[in-house]
Amino acid sequence: MVAGGAGGEVAEGGHSLLLPPQTTGAGDVDVVIRGVEWNGERRGAVLESWREDWADMSSSLPEAQPQASSNVGSETETVTVEGIPFPAEITAGSGNPLSLLANGITDIEIHFLQIKFNAIGIYLHNNDVLLGHLHSWKGKTADDLLGDDAFFQALVAAPVEKLFRVVVIKEIKGSQYGVQLESSVRDRLVAADRYDDDEEEALEKVADFFQAKYFKPASVITFHFPATPPAGAAAEISFATEGKDEAKMRVDNENVAGMIQKWYLGGESAVSPTTVRSLADRFAALLSAA
Numbered sequence: 001m002v003a004g005g006a007g008g009e010v011a012e013g014g015h016s017l018l019l020p021p022q023t024t025g026a027g028d029v030d031v032v033i034r035g036v037e038w039n040g041e042r043r044g045a046v047l048e049s050w051r052e053d054w055a056d057m058s059s060s061l062p063e064a065q066p067q068a069s070s071n072v073g074s075e076t077e078t079v080t081v082e083g084i085p086f087p088a089e090i091t092a093g094s095g096n097p098l099s100l101l102a103n104g105i106t107d108i109e110i111h112f113l114q115i116k117f118n119a120i121g122i123y124l125h126n127n128d129v130l131l132g133h134l135h136s137w138k139g140k141t142a143d144d145l146l147g148d149d150a151f152f153q154a155l156v157a158a159p160v161e162k163l164f165r166v167v168v169i170k171e172i173k174g175s176q177y178g179v180q181l182e183s184s185v186r187d188r189l190v191a192a193d194r195y196d197d198d199e200e201e202a203l204e205k206v207a208d209f210f211q212a213k214y215f216k217p218a219s220v221i222t223f224h225f226p227a228t229p230p231a232g233a234a235a236e237i238s239f240a241t242e243g244k245d246e247a248k249m250r251v252d253n254e255n256v257a258g259m260i261q262k263w264y265l266g267g268e269s270a271v272s273p274t275t276v277r278s279l280a281d282r283f284a285a286l287l288s289a290a
Helices: 042-056 128-133 142-146 149-157 174-191 197-211 254-266 273-289
Strands: 016-024 027-034 078-082 083-089 087-092 096-109 115-122 162-168 218-224 234-240 249-250
Touching: 016 197, 078 096, 078 115, 083 096, 083 115, 083 162, 096 273, 115 254, 115 273, 142 273, 149 218, 149 254, 174 197, 174 254, 197 249, 197 254, 218 254, 249 254, 254 273
Parallel strands: none
Antiparallel strands: 016 027, 027 096, 078 083, 087 096, 096 115, 115 162, 162 218, 218 234, 234 249
16 A cells, blocks of 8 residues: 555556545545556546545445345355345356355555445356366466466356345445556557557447436446357446336446456455455365365
8 A cells, every 4th residue: 555645646567546635625535446557637637536435435334225126146155245135146147056155345545445336246157177177277276366467367267157246335326436447458459559449439338327317325237258158248237216217328348347356356356355365265275174
């Protein structure tokens, strides 16, 4: 984490960004956003997007509420993450059971006060194909996996069905989430030399999907990635919130869909270090037993 002070700078190669102190009714606050590599124009855009909501972020978090109903998959028994129930297993598009293999949160810190935004559940089709794909890491410890970017790249590339369930803890505007996702995915695409007109168009559609939405507590965002995506459906994103019909969109660009996976599964550069730690712990155990 970058130390506070009169201003801040992007952490080199890291997963946190210290934005400059902003004056609010409560005084100056130093804000750390984890898992993001922004600078210049994008940093300013994110700062502007968040500024109007920082004044009340130090208020207490809302009590856990029943989650908005989502039609993506049937559910079984639950695992509690930050007071929020996550199904231990989900049956999604293909009919295969997807197991909850990791969980975590996204958060920021304000004057050493942790503000939790989202709880995350990572579901995969836990079968022989998955473990066979990751066989090279059999016998590795969780710490070994945690420091190995190649492992997380292999996990993203694993030809199995995946589903990410993101449940809102602290309410924000959907546009703020969309800006963060768009910036992070674009940076990854540019770094990989995979950002062209098609990727730009597909990514703009994703950002537009979240633009007018409001993330109330217990709202559910779902990312579904088929094992063998049909043409024009590399991923599906859905948003469910109380009092409104579920909204869905398809991501037709495989490069954009892959980088969204990396945003959550990308090891050291992922948006949620706690989720990455959970993945490393679980797969160290699964691979040792395989």
